[in-house]
Amino acid sequence: MLSTLREMFDPSFLSRNSVAISLLVGFVCPLAGVYLVLRRVVFLGVALPQVSSCGIAFAFALQGWGWIPHAHDSAEERAIAMAGSIVFTLAAILVLSTLERRGRGMIEGRTGTVYVVAGAWSILLLVQNPFGEHGMLELLRGEIVAVSNTDLLITAGAFLVVIITLFTFQKEFLLVSFDREMALTLRKNVLGWDALLFGVIGLVISVSVMTVGPLVAFGFVLLPPLIAYPFCRNMLQFALVSSGVGGVMAVFGFAVAYQQELPVGPTDVALLGVLYAVAWFGQKAAVAMRQRRRARAG
């Protein structure tokens, strides 16, 4: 394993951009996921990557239908796909979060509907349009193989904006998420802060889906915060430990996938699942041991 890691971080390693992008997604996605877990809208983390994929498929379809000119190179193609992903994700997150705040209807039902409908439309749009099918299938499988320098730079730039925004406005995001009524009595623009927070989450998800696919994006948004939560005492710790778990597992997952010749994305998510199970049992065992010790002392 050590030699694989050494090879992965060697500057001459052919897939070095893929390693870098895995690391970025691993570190940054959980920072957005923390808020989805705390606001109890975990399902949004499932539905949004699917909506993002639908946006990408739609962008490809627009070219197929001749509504927008065909992309001449892969950079142009990715730019169009990125635009589709961002527009669809932000629109969906805006509508779903507004309805969630108003508390009308069944949130889970609505989010589930968005998930299946977006999934179905992605497939229908791709079937109709073989133009984008090849790249899209790679993306859906989560094969982080060919990542260009431009993709890496765009992802790094977008994630830098996300990190700065999340840490700069941490107290505002916490206040409007934890106690909306208190925020209103303090004359905070709750809708504005909510829109910024969900905008940032939408950006993380759409950029991640564009680079690593919906499965991996969802895995890294949700599993690291769920793994970290029982072991953290405060919000900062929760954000940092979640991000750390994501980053470490991204590297480890890449190494395992590389060694065993497996697709990177599913390997990452499968390993996160194993870690979640280990952490859950570990935490239960620790609680049981503490209780036994207390009973003995009592």
Add this chain to the structure above:
Amino acid sequence: MTDDFILQLRNLTVGYDRQVVLKELELRVKRGSFTGLVGSNGSGKSTLLKTILGIIPPLGGRVDLRLSSPTLPALGYVPQRESLDPIFLVSCFEMVLMGACGRVKPGRRFSTTEKEWARRCLQETGAGELERRRFSELSGGQKQRVLIARALATRPELLVLDEPTAGIDTAATVAVLELLRRVHREQQLTVLMVNHDLPALRECAEEVIWLHQGKVLQGSVEELLRRDRAEALLGLQLE
């Protein structure tokens, strides 16, 4: 003298989603008073409170708050503690610091002065030793103290409490009410408190606002909380 009032409701209609709960209210709360807001379940106490606080927009009329600074928020709000989700990993100190958010600009960190003020508020409410504890792990009475500390951290002119003694044991209820009485006395703070506990209100409130079947009665504690009056209003015999 209108200047004696910190809060005045003018022809105020409150409700949710255009559904009227209370209609055309006319009320005034004296500056420096301790007022209890009572009424049966569903009488509109919490809706009225939230409208006064600006959480729910009024359906008609006006809420006039006569605060010394029009720009700085000076309302201390103690919500029902069950409304706060225990999933958040918030320490008592972080909780109280939230009260200072109205004075700290977005993106700025809390200054040392604000942090010291938050610690003082915790000590003031007898919750100094809870500073590092997680809010969700506290008992009902301890949570109430921390929430009052957070409300005080806003440096309020009007302290508004939504059933602060609901669901806590007798000893904690006595302690919370004693704390509120002391804060009201020492800081000359105007207090508006929703409470079901009539004996508790008799002990600490000076004025009472009684919501009953869409009507509002306002008067002194002696006037409204007399046993025979309360029984007549509620249409039952109090034990």
